[in-house]
Amino acid sequence: MQLTLKIWRQKDASAKGQMVEYKVTEISEHMSFLEMMDVLNEQLVNSGDEPVAFDHDCREGICGMCSMYINGEAHGPDRGVTTCQLHMRMFKDGDTITIEPFRAAAFPVIKDLVVDRMSFERIQQAGGYISVNTSGNTQDANALPISKHAADEAMDAATCIGCGACVATCKNSSAMLFVGAKVSQYALLPQGQVEATDRVQNMVAQMDLEGFGNCTNTGACEIECPKGISLENIARMNRELMKASLK
Numbered sequence: 001m002q003l004t005l006k007i008w009r010q011k012d013a014s015a016k017g018q019m020v021e022y023k024v025t026e027i028s029e030h031m032s033f034l035e036m037m038d039v040l041n042e043q044l045v046n047s048g049d050e051p052v053a054f055d056h057d058c059r060e061g062i063c064g065m066c067s068m069y070i071n072g073e074a075h076g077p078d079r080g081v082t083t084c085q086l087h088m089r090m091f092k093d094g095d096t097i098t099i100e101p102f103r104a105a106a107f108p109v110i111k112d113l114v115v116d117r118m119s120f121e122r123i124q125q126a127g128g129y130i131s132v133n134t135s136g137n138t139q140d141a142n143a144l145p146i147s148k149h150a151a152d153e154a155m156d157a158a159t160c161i162g163c164g165a166c167v168a169t170c171k172n173s174s175a176m177l178f179v180g181a182k183v184s185q186y187a188l189l190p191q192g193q194v195e196a197t198d199r200v201q202n203m204v205a206q207m208d209l210e211g212f213g214n215c216t217n218t219g220a221c222e223i224e225c226p227k228g229i230s231l232e233n234i235a236r237m238n239r240e241l242m243k244a245s246l247k
């Protein structure tokens, strides 16, 4: 395949960025999107140009690093996949593809396609954990009965990889799908009850502090989420917040 790529280039956080056009050839339909980017970067390095900076780590849909906005969609045109799992067979020979970083005030661009998602880390630090006694008297996990339904729902919420596609997709740059998933994975389990009140209040307060917008129930986040995180998690987070305010 031969492709035209229009890519956002930005030297650093304070520089003014712009779209720059490149041509790539000999792209196989079996390549992943990031492998295609590797081919471009090899081409740029060979011609003495600066390669395009982009985030990646696992390249198998786990780490949530590969945040690219491809042809106007977070993680590109396929459903239920991250950019690293997107295959070039989703495109046609001769296509023009636009590639931008995830855009949100709380995700400032650091360079080219790399954004700073430390705001998510700070939300997690505000309450996305449980405190466990590891002194040797830890309760056996099997001693706590959990219904299959609750276990399944908690596991579904826990599949959120913190990629930020929900934020990049939302017209309000809301992080409520992400925070809803992180609150839900504990709210559904007995282990999460002890710190439940502080957790939801602190995580929501941090989310607001970071400058994320509010949810207006558009639902675009759910559609673009590579892990299929359900909007039900936002409703559950709102219920948890209401319960916490009544305590």
Ligand code: SF4
Residues within 6 Å of the ligand: 159, 160, 161, 162, 163, 164, 165, 166, 167, 177, 178, 181, 224, 225, 226, 227, 228, 229
């Ligand atoms: S909710 Fe989905 S889109 Fe948002 S951070 Fe988690 S995995 Fe990514």
Ligand code: FES
Residues within 6 Å of the ligand: 055, 056, 057, 058, 059, 060, 061, 062, 063, 064, 065, 066, 082, 083, 084, 085
């Ligand atoms: S590189 Fe880890 S999810 Fe894409």
